Each structure stands twice: as C-alpha cells, then as structure tokens.
Amino acid sequence: MIMRRSLVVGNWKMNGNLASAELLAKGIIAGLGSNNAEIAVCVPYVYIPSISEVVKGSGLALGSQNVADKASGAFTGEISAAMLSEFNCKYAIVGHSERRSYYGDTNESVAARFCQAQEQGIIPILCVGETLEQREQDQTFDVINTQLDAVINLAGINAFNNAVIAYEPVWAIGTGKTASDEQAQEVHRYIRQYIAAKDQTVADKIQILYGGSAKPDNAKGLFAMPDIDGGLIGGASLDAESFLKIYHSI
Numbered sequence: 001m002i003m004r005r006s007l008v009v010g011n012w013k014m015n016g017n018l019a020s021a022e023l024l025a026k027g028i029i030a031g032l033g034s035n036n037a038e039i040a041v042c043v044p045y046v047y048i049p050s051i052s053e054v055v056k057g058s059g060l061a062l063g064s065q066n067v068a069d070k071a072s073g074a075f076t077g078e079i080s081a082a083m084l085s086e087f088n089c090k091y092a093i094v095g096h097s098e099r100r101s102y103y104g105d106t107n108e109s110v111a112a113r114f115c116q117a118q119e120q121g122i123i124p125i126l127c128v129g130e131t132l133e134q135r136e137q138d139q140t141f142d143v144i145n146t147q148l149d150a151v152i153n154l155a156g157i158n159a160f161n162n163a164v165i166a167y168e169p170v171w172a173i174g175t176g177k178t179a180s181d182e183q184a185q186e187v188h189r190y191i192r193q194y195i196a197a198k199d200q201t202v203a204d205k206i207q208i209l210y211g212g213s214a215k216p217d218n219a220k221g222l223f224a225m226p227d228i229d230g231g232l233i234g235g236a237s238l239d240a241e242s243f244l245k246i247y248h249s250i
C-alpha cells in the first residue's frame with residue numbers, strides 16, 4: 001500500500017494587507033511543531049515576494065492562487081509561472097470555482113494554466129467540484145469527469161504525478177455548509193478510481209484534498225476518510241490558530 005503524505009493548504013483569497021499577511025505567515029510557522037504532513041499558503045500575488053522571505057527555511061511552503069495560461073507576452077494583468085518560480089512558489093491553485101464562475105476561467109484555460117505551472121516546476125492544485133444545482137440533478141460525477149478530462153487530454157495522465165487535486169463542492173465553499181465525511185469520501189474515491197482506470201500508480205500516489213467550509217471542528221472526520229489526503233482551506237486559514245488546529249488534526 002502506498003502511503004500518501006497529507007497536505008493542508010491555506011487559500012487566503014483577496015484578504016488582508018501586507019502587515020497582516022506577514023503576521024499570519026509568522027504565526028503559522030511558529031506553530032508548525034512536529035507534524036509529518038505538508039503545509040502551504042496560497043497568498044495574493046503582491047504579497048508573494050514578502051511572504052517568500054518570511055517562509056524561507058521554514059516548513060511552510062508558498063503558493064499562488066492562479067497562474068497565467070501563457071508563458072509570456074502581451075497579456076495585461078497576468079502573472080506567469082516563471083515569475084512565480086522566481087519567488088519559490090511551490091504550488092499554484094488552478095481552476096478554483098471563484099475563478100471559473102466570476103472570471104471566466106474555462107476547462108481549457110485551466111488545463112493550460114496547469115501545464116504552464118508544471119513547465120516551471122510548480123505543482124498545480126487543480127480544483128474540481130459541482131454546484132448545488134448540478135448535485136441535485138445527479139451530475140456531480142459528469143462535471144468532475146469533464147473538468148479532469150480537459151487536463152488529462154492536454155497534459156496526459158502522467159502529469160498527475162506532479163499535481164494535487166482539490167475536490168471543492170461549490171455549494172460548500174464559504175457557505176458554512178460542509179460536505180459530510182461520507183459525501184466527500186464518495187467523490188474522492190470516485191476521482192481516484194477515475195484516474196486509476198487510466199493509471200493505477202498515478203492514482204495511488206496523487207494527493208486529493210477536500211475544500212469547502214473545512215474548520216477545526218470538522219477537519220478530523222474528513223481527514224480520517226481513506227481517500228481524503230488533506231484540505232484546501234479558505235476562511236479558516238486566515239487565522240493562524242484555526243489553520244494550525246486543522247493542520248494538527250491530520
């Protein structure tokens with residue numbers, strides 16, 4: 001049996017200021033203790049240079065919340081993977097539902113972003129998940145197939161050797177409504193089996209995180225599920241104490 005290392009990632013979204021960002025990162029580092037799980041924070045682009053300095057030499061890894069779908073050129077407002085790698089970003093979230101629904105990121109552009117990150121040695125955290133309406137219409141697995149296929153078709157299944165998947169049911173993000181342990185496990189198992197049908201080794205190895213109103217009081221149950229390898233944490237990652245509680249409940 002393959003032992004997957006657990007991973008907890010904070011997604012700060014568009015919150016805080018430079019001073020609070022530095023304080024938060026320092027607070028997290030101070031409470032890391034001895035925990036074999038990996039931990040990272042995905043911070044607003046403009047704070048990447050400064051947080052990159054703060055995390056240097058610590059066990060806290062750094063990531064971005066998105067990355068451009070192109071390598072360089074006339075793409076006003078975009079940030080390339082090469083730029084992110086200059087500041088030691090280990091991870092880049094791609095395909096977050098807020099990007100998909102508010103800013104028009106499509107399955108195709110998400111796949112291109114995924115590839116751009118990997119070209120620079122950055123590990124993409126690919127977010128997938130259904131809306132409430134899609135769940136109620138029994139389309140959860142179809143939606144996830146389509147979201148995964150876009151990336152598999154462009155990057156190939158072996159690209160998932162250096163990637164993380166985050167299952168984030170859209171109806172659970174920022175709503176306080178978490179998927180139950182069993183609901184989340186059902187989809188996580190489905191995702192792993194979907195990948196296993198193409199490559200068993202890749203499926204055994206890939207970390208699949210749960211995201212959507214994960215909090216200190218529900219993290220333990222979620223993380224105990226066999227196919228849940230950690231979490232992508234929004235709201236609860238903005239406070240060092242609650243983020244660390246989640247991390248230490250692995």
Ligand code: PGA
Nearest residue numbers: 173174212213233234235
């Ligand atoms: P939430 O966000 O924990 O605030 O629900 C999760 C996410 O969007 O990654």
